[in-house]
Amino acid sequence: MNQQGLVFLNATGAPVLSRADSRQMRAYITKSNFAKRRQRISKEEIKGNEGSKKAPQQALHRRKRCQQKSQQTASEASPTKLPTRESPPCAPSMQLLRNFRYLVFLDIRPTVQDPVEKAWFDLITSEPVVFEASLAGGMRCWGPDEESQQNADLHLSRATKLLVERISCEQVPSDAMIGAVMTMAFGERMADNDEAWNVHMEGLIKMMQQRRRHGASSLPPILRSLVALDFMNHVLGFPRFYHTKVVDILSSHGDQVISTLTPIPADISLLKTAVGAPKTGHAGRASHDVEGPLQRLRLATRALREFNEPYVKVTSRSLEIYLNLVWPLLFPTNLKSVGGELKDAISEFRIKACPYMDLTSPHYILGLLATDKGSEARSWFLDRLKGSVQVMRQRGWSDPLSLMKRGLVHEPLVHHEFMAIWGDETNGLM
Structure with missing residues (x-):
């Protein structure tokens, strides 16, 4: 038996690890x-x-x-003590x-x-x-x-x-x-x-x-789903499950969703370097330095729309909203429509999320920024965020959105717009 990862079996026939x-x-x-x-x-x-x-x-x-x-x-x-299937109700x-x-x-x-x-x-x-x-x-x-x-x-x-x-x-x-x-x-x-x-x-x-x-x-399907869902957290600088080495392993397993997402952060970085993100949010005409990443990002957003899994749809629509908010001239889209699609995709989740997941998911903030004041979709995003904030405040947390705000600092335009809308919609009480 060597130490290079050969398969060993224990007395029950289950695979065991090498000493290394x-x-x-x-x-x-x-x-x-x-x-x-x-x-x-x-x-x-x-x-x-x-x-x-x-x-x-x-x-x-x-x-x-x-x-x-x-x-x-x-x-x-x-x-x-764990519950067992034999336990009566x-x-x-x-x-x-x-x-x-x-x-x-x-x-x-x-x-x-x-x-x-x-x-x-x-x-x-x-x-x-x-x-x-x-x-x-x-x-x-x-x-x-x-x-x-x-x-x-x-x-x-x-x-x-x-x-x-x-x-x-x-x-x-x-x-x-x-x-x-x-x-x-x-x-x-x-x-x-x-x-x-x-x-x-x-x-x-x-x-x-x-x-x-x-x-x-x-690998467990939930692993890929959570990593895909966490993509925008990675882009904004406060990942929960997204790690580049984890992504590399998933890509090597032939996962098409992860393979599509992997190059996007680098292209966003290239675009920021070449074009920048002025306070107005309107980038100038794309030069030859941005044609490559610009084209790849457009292709990636179209490719992600081909996947029907709710977690991927949430990431796809959130990415489209984000790109439009930062570079509206380079990534024109119907924000109201995409915001509605994001709401519908989140509604397809079949596992109830805890408030900590909601408060550290930029999807709700991006959905809030994409929808119109007074619309049903905006009310939906607001209710989800306000409900989670209220629960956390009742437990003694003074700033439940602190992790989210820390990530948004890297995107001044997004951060400013969110804080303005959030203050207006909650009358400054949150």
Whole structure:
């Protein structure tokens, strides 16, 4: 047995990792733990410094209490009990699942009827590692209070422990393991922890590479859908799932959607360099320096319209709106029509999105900018954004749109127009 990624089998016949792959996965876990520890220490120091200006003894007591609670590891607490298919409807485990849906998705429906959505929840509850990672993400964003953040840390510790156990078994990463790592990465993005996010994405990349080396050529469909949906986040500078190396692997798997999206950011960058984006939003006549990227972008937007999957349609229409807002003369389009198509495409989503997804998705902002004041479509985009903002504010978050605003800063025109419309439509109350 060499260390170049040959397929090994354990006693049950399941594929297992080579020693080199196992070392890579353990290194990923170590990096993840160190990243979380550095972030926690940094936050504690900041809180301590702020508190010491007012009450040094209170700040010291608070830090000591946080440190004591943080020492409770996953080994000291049993993983959250998962619901089972054999459980009767009134069983505590089913109540746990309903509580979980409310915690993570604000979903109060007694049952999930849509088969696609049910399959998504089946994946979440298929293995404790995904369930714990999802609870960690939900608690991380539930509220900024100390208790919520400590609960998030506890569930994250459990998820990490379970992930280590799976890696120690040296089995090829399953769909559930990939889902867990993506969920953990999303939680770190919501916590504005770039270092930990990068560590998780590197771990995801290693898992994808190992699956391919060991003959598992297919990847979870939700992975491609989330990466495609996250394309505009990448363009605006605050990706949640989009990573260039992840995209490269998906492209190498022959994914046509990802292959179409891959060159677009570089062409947008070339166009910005050659043409610029004046405050008026009207670029001058295209020179020979922009003919190449301009033509490729036009072809790409037309090609994306050929795909009928809702996630791809959302990305396609959002891209068209964005290009028109930045370079209206180079990319003329009927914004009102495209905005309506974007609304309809989002409405086709069969998995209920949590407010954290909505508030970090530029599709709602771009839809808002593309629709007319007082129109049904604009009211729809406004209601989605305002509803999520209200929920987050009720939980104590002072600026629920902070991540989105940080990304929009890279596009002054889009940022200015959104803030103007948002202030006008909400009377400055949000």
